[in-house]
Amino acid sequence: MGVGQSPARGRVTYSRVVRAVLIVNPQATSTTAGGRDVLAHALASQVKLEVVETAYRGHGMAVARSAARDGLDLVVAHGGDGTVNEVVNGLLADADGDPAEIGHLPMLGVVPGGSANVFARALGISPDPVEATHQLLRAIEDDTSRQVGLGLADGHWFTFNAGMGWDADVVARVAKKRGKQTTSGLYMRAAIASHFRPPLGRPKLTVRVPGEDPQEVVTAFVSNTDPWSYLGERPVHLNKECSFDGGLGLFALNGLGVPTVFKALRRALSAKGNQKGKRVVRHDDLPIIRIDAAEPVNFQVDGDLVGQRTRVEFISVPNAVTVRV
Structure with a gap:
């Protein structure tokens, strides 16, 4: 004392x-x-x-x-x-x-x-x-202090995002560049390379959320807050309504054609961050999300590669930690 x-x-x-x-x-x-x-x-x-x-x-x-x-x-x-x-x-x-x-x-x-x-x-x-x-x-x-909700995926806690498919492929490429400074430019180059040369191909993903029919997509991002990431000082929005006080956000694409990706990126970098379109699958404030893959795909949490999975459940856990702020 x-x-x-x-x-x-x-x-x-x-x-x-x-x-x-x-x-x-x-x-x-x-x-x-x-x-x-x-x-x-x-x-x-x-x-x-x-x-x-x-x-x-x-x-x-x-x-x-x-x-x-x-x-x-x-x-x-x-x-x-x-x-x-x-x-x-x-x-x-x-x-x-x-x-x-x-x-x-x-x-x-x-x-x-x-x-x-x-x-x-x-x-x-x-x-x-x-x-x-x-x-x-x-x-x-x-x-x-404040209490913060977290996500839990396959036994791994995540603070702001997790994903399967394209974004995890990007993380995998960046992970191979250990020793280099992880700049926005490095991530952009990895994103372009992973888009045109996906390391594991582009297996179909089946997304299941409460109250909805299963939907097929090719990449899926799960957010625990928004912005989901930053390009330098510029915030990237996928689920604008997502916060530490609510459930998880899902943003997925059922195609990765250049026009689809360009439109999604443009909206992600806008102040409104209003993601919509026929290729977009989006939900906010979800308690649980399940994603099944036809073949093993890369899986990441908080920008770190976990490995390859064919099924992952993402669970929202309210008030998981208390942060001194």
Whole structure:
């Protein structure tokens, strides 16, 4: 317990020490040793802090899982969306799909250090690490937070999106470029290459949602918030009504002809983000989505390739984590 003197009433007050761990991905686009030290020093002024730099894929998940099991109060992820995803999956590793079963769960803090930072931006967290650190410190001092719903797909938690087909093919191509900075240009080149030369062909996908007949598509995006991604500073909208407070959004295409893709991209980059058309299959606020593939297709969550699947269920889990914002 911490002990302090109340200047207003002249009495001794007690405050519980907040235990926290800062998980830093040193390979993330915008993380630096200097920035890590500034962040760690600032956090250590308010909490009892341990700092861990990730050394391998899955390290962040392991640290976050240990933090949850040890009853820590706060886990801060400093890195890109992949780092945040690892931390979230670590925090919920023992949830078995239901966070309420865990009991105490550390709060999540995010200081962006990647190239897109979709999850952080959707929460109103500044993409600038210094400003994001100030936001986090204010949230700790003011004791402010919000609950955030997540998606769960084939045992993998996702914070902002998941998908099967074209977008996962793009992620697979980018994953082969490890070591290169993951810029918007790299993703655009991968998207064009995957469109014209799909690595696994273009197997049919069958989408099933509550209250609707099954529909055949060739690619499917599942969103947990909107924007779904960014091209530089420009937001990309697929399900404009999607948010952390509702169910999942589905955006799928039953054809990938150039006119269809061009129209969808134009609407995605517009401020209205109103996706419609005879080639578009779109639903908002869904509790569950099932996608079956005629043959194995690539499957991604939060921009990381999971592998290949022929069936995936995507489930909306309300109030899965509490974020310090």
